[in-house]
Amino acid sequence: xxxxxxxxxxxxxxxxIGIRPTIDGRRKGVRESLEEQTMSMARAVAELLTMxxxxxxxxxxxxxxxxxxxxxxxxxxxxxxxxxxxxxxxSITVTPCWCYGSETMDMDPLIPxxxxxxxxxxxxxxxxxxxxxxxxxxxGLPAFSIYGQDVQDGGDQHxxxxxxxxxxxxxxxxxxxxxLRGKSYLSFGAVSMGIAGSIMDxxxxxxxxxxxxxxxxxxxxxxxxEECIYAPEEFNHALSWVKENCKEGREYNPPEKQRSRxxxxxxxxxxxxxxxxxxxxxxxxxxLAELGFGEEALGRNAILSGFQxxxxxxxxxxxxxxxxxxxxxxFDWNGHRQPYLVATENDSLxxxxxxxxxxxxxxxxxxxDVRTYWSPAAVKRVTGxxxxxxxxxxxxxxxxxxxxxxxATGWHEIDxxxxxxxxxxVTPDEAQKCFEATTWHPAMTEYxxxxxxxxxxxxxxxxxxxxxxxxxxxxxxxxLQLAEGWTVDLPExxxxxxxxxxxPTWPTHWFAPKLTGQGAFRxxxxxxxxxxxxxxxxxxxxxxxxxxSLASMLHxxxxxxNVPEEKIFRPSAWGAFGASDYTGADYRACANFGPLYG
Amino acid sequence: MPVRILVHYTVNENSSRENYNVLxxxxxxxxxAKALSDxxxxxxxxxxxxxxxCFGQTMRAGFEAQVAMFPNMMxxxxxxxxxxxxxxAIGWKLSSAGGGGYLILVxxxxxxxxxxxxxxxxxx
Numbered sequence: 066x067x068x069x070x071x072x073x074x075x076x077x078x079x080x081x082i083g084i085r086p087t088i089d090g091r092r093k094g095v096r097e098s099l100e101e102q103t104m105s106m107a108r109a110v111a112e113l114l115t116m117x118x119x120x121x122x123x124x125x126x127x128x129x130x131x132x133x134x135x136x137x138x139x140x141x142x143x144x145x146x147x148x149x150x151x152x153x154x155x156s157i158t159v160t161p162c163w164c165y166g167s168e169t170m171d172m173d174p175l176i177p178x179x180x181x182x183x184x185x186x187x188x189x190x191x192x193x194x195x196x197x198x199x200x201x202x203x204x205g206l207p208a209f210s211i212y213g214q215d216v217q218d219g220g221d222q223h224x225x226x227x228x229x230x231x232x233x234x235x236x237x238x239x240x241x242x243x244x245l246r247g248k249s250y251l252s253f254g255a256v257s258m259g260i261a262g263s264i265m266d267x268x269x270x271x272x273x274x275x276x277x278x279x280x281x282x283x284x285x286x287x288x289x290x291e292e293c294i295y296a297p298e299e300f301n302h303a304l305s306w307v308k309e310n311c312k313e314g315r316e317y318n319p320p321e322k323q324r325s326r327x328x329x330x331x332x333x334x335x336x337x338x339x340x341x342x343x344x345x346x347x348x349x350x351x352x353l354a355e356l357g358f359g360e361e362a363l364g365r366n367a368i369l370s371g372f373q374x375x376x377x378x379x380x381x382x383x384x385x386x387x388x389x390x391x392x393x394x395x396f397d398w399n400g401h402r403q404p405y406l407v408a409t410e411n412d413s414l415x416x417x418x419x420x421x422x423x424x425x426x427x428x429x430x431x432x433x434d435v436r437t438y439w440s441p442a443a444v445k446r447v448t449g450x451x452x453x454x455x456x457x458x459x460x461x462x463x464x465x466x467x468x469x470x471x472x473a474t475g476w477h478e479i480d481x482x483x484x485x486x487x488x489x490x491v492t493p494d495e496a497q498k499c500f501e502a503t504t505w506h507p508a509m510t511e512y513x514x515x516x517x518x519x520x521x522x523x524x525x526x527x528x529x530x531x532x533x534x535x536x537x538x539x540x541x542x543x544x545l546q547l548a549e550g551w552t553v554d555l556p557e558x559x560x561x562x563x564x565x566x567x568x569p570t571w572p573t574h575w576f577a578p579k580l581t582g583q584g585a586f587r588x589x590x591x592x593x594x595x596x597x598x599x600x601x602x603x604x605x606x607x608x609x610x611x612x613x614s615l616a617s618m619l620h621x622x623x624x625x626x627n628v629p630e631e632k633i634f635r636p637s638a639w640g641a642f643g644a645s646d647y648t649g650a651d652y653r654a655c656a657n658f659g660p661l662y663g
Numbered sequence: 664m665p666v667r668i669l670v671h672y673t674v675n676e677n678s679s680r681e682n683y684n685v686l687x688x689x690x691x692x693x694x695x696a697k698a699l700s701d702x703x704x705x706x707x708x709x710x711x712x713x714x715x716x717c718f719g720q721t722m723r724a725g726f727e728a729q730v731a732m733f734p735n736m737m738x739x740x741x742x743x744x745x746x747x748x749x750x751x752a753i754g755w756k757l758s759s760a761g762g763g764g765y766l767i768l769v770x771x772x773x774x775x776x777x778x779x780x781x782x783x784x785x786x787x
Contacts, residue, residue, distance in 0.1 A: 293716035297753040327694045
């Protein structure tokens with residue numbers, strides 16, 4: 066792993082993972098014989114997680130192990146006290162043996178919990194696992210069950226592959242839950258063009274994510290621009306860098322609707338200032354304090370934001386596309402850095418999916434309109450081209466400027482294949498290629514009267530991606546949907562013909578979902594038809610399993626997914642709501658436990 | 664914040680060339696004139712507001728508005744000089760640049776080789 070670590074831009078320390086080695090409390094023989102094996106399990110888990118799980122700033126996760134093995138209530142309480150002081154955000158209980166379930170269990174209702182019961186036969190770790198999970202379920206404290214497929218010998222300190230996978234999945238999802246908590250969604254403006262996701266639902270953020278919602282009127286941008294509340298030296302540098310690295314693209318507006326060269330130059334200045342200001346409002350900037358703006362220097366502890374833009378702002382001033390695109394990208398004039406998450410049109414629900422994806426993968430995210438389903442027949446009719454390979458069942462045209470990261474050009478590479486890597490692994494050469502693959506076209510003034518610039522590129526094919534979307538349904542609450550699939554390449558001319566039928570000044574990703582032949586994944590048309598809103602968020606990789614685990618921790622049901630059953634990992638209580646009907650059980654379990662934060 | 668206004672002597676080497684005319688390639692139009700006028704207004708307002716960041720930034724905007732009208736004010740040497748200071752100057756302006764002159768920098772930190780200007784009110 067690279068050693069690059071960025072600053073923690075959020076207030077407070079990053080959450081830690083607590084490891085709880087539980088043990089049979091009977092002394093004078095039993096306990097003593099198990100101490101070393103139990104602590105070894107804890108140390109092995111801590112090492113596994115520290116080596117493989119990172120925070121979004123690149124820092125390796127820190128594990129905290131209880132000072133002693135936990136044989137009863139007193140030691141459980143001492144462990145809880147240690148964890149609270151250390152800032153533990155999720156816990157994993159490990160044991161190779163029988164212990165006293167309700168006396169040793171983690172009782173903190175707000176942190177994700179898992180129990181790994183060693184699959185051995187010398188001592189009954191699996192019996193404890195079953196017993197303590199029964200206690201968790203009886204008390205309404207859901208916990209994930211981890212139990213190896215194959216029996217291990219008592220002294221075996223190796224973590225089997227299936228256990229390892231579950232430990233890592235739980236850790237990634239649990240860490241995401243813990244990281245969200247206490248942070249802010251920052252709403253720049255209000256409702257954009259009647260888009261439901263921009264109708265802020267504070268209750269959702271507070272009750273389900275443990276976050277707060279901050280609202281800042283878009284006039285704040287005007288004030289900071291007019292009163293020069295930004296770092297001027299950085300602006301001078303940024304503008305120069307942008308002129309060098311952001312290629313202005315072809316003008317698509319008809320001559321009578323084009324903005325003058327002087328207006329366009331001013332627009333560049335404005336959009337760079339907007340990007341800096343949005344970032345500063347999200348997370349502060351100590352330079353502002355030096356300039357005498359102590360309040361503005363603090364920021365709003367935002368982990369996610371959304372920019373309304375349309376229409377009050379964009380009818381008057383340059384659009385937010387540059388702001389959103391550059392902040393969502395892993396690099397800018399200051400070099401490479403953790404992406405800032407900004408949802409276009411203030412779609413907080415799509416933004417939440419970007420946030421989930423970012424926290425699970427540490428990569429930059431794609432925000433896109435779910436624009437058009439292209440059947441093989443329609444493509445053939447329009448272009449004469451026969452779709453083939455992964456595209457053979459049809460494709461979905463995903464397109465939107467603004468909040469789509471430039472990392473999505475696909476010019477990072479893993480093993481020679483297109484990828485989106487965590488920001489700390491992106492090389493300067495890869496970053497440069499992403500910028501070279503992107504052009505910035507003057508915004509279409511029929512949409513954006515105030516001008517601005519929209520990023521344009523074509524995403525390279527053959528990247529595994531997962532599209533997700535969170536929807537709010539009255540009477541039901543939040544529901545997540547997701548589709549794993551691939552980006553695909555089309556012949557250049559076919560792409561051009563299809564792309565230019567719509568706004569050509571936006572980035573395009575041709576998406577082919579994985580089909581299962583059933584339900585919403587019967588065919589590509591059904592995926593599109595079952596999508597719950599006009600937007601989707603895409604993450605690099607097939608992360609459906611992680612998203613499902615994360616949603617279950619937050620008690621948010623998943624209505625639609627194409628993840629194989631054997632990859633679904635939810636708290637053990639979910640099985641009690643219907644072991645033969647995973648989706649129905651998910652709904653019933655989430656309804657039963659209610660929002661995580663009440 | 665202690666802020667310095669520094670002047671840095673520079674030469675526009677174009678001026679030594681035969682037939683050099685700083686006014687050649689001049690482009691006047693309403694938009695360019697308005698940009699210069701707006702920046703001057705904003706600069707004056709920044710002085711009235713005692714807002715040093717806006718003072719520097721509007722100085723830069725005014726200079727760029729001038730260059731848009733008189734492109735011969737700029738050359739590679741001046742651009743290179745500006746690049747040296749871009750990351751730590753709040754703003755700048757090339758003064759009397761027809762045949763060489765002074766680069767005025769508004770910045771917090773001293774610039775080697777520069778002259779520090781101290782402005783005092785009459786009552787000081």
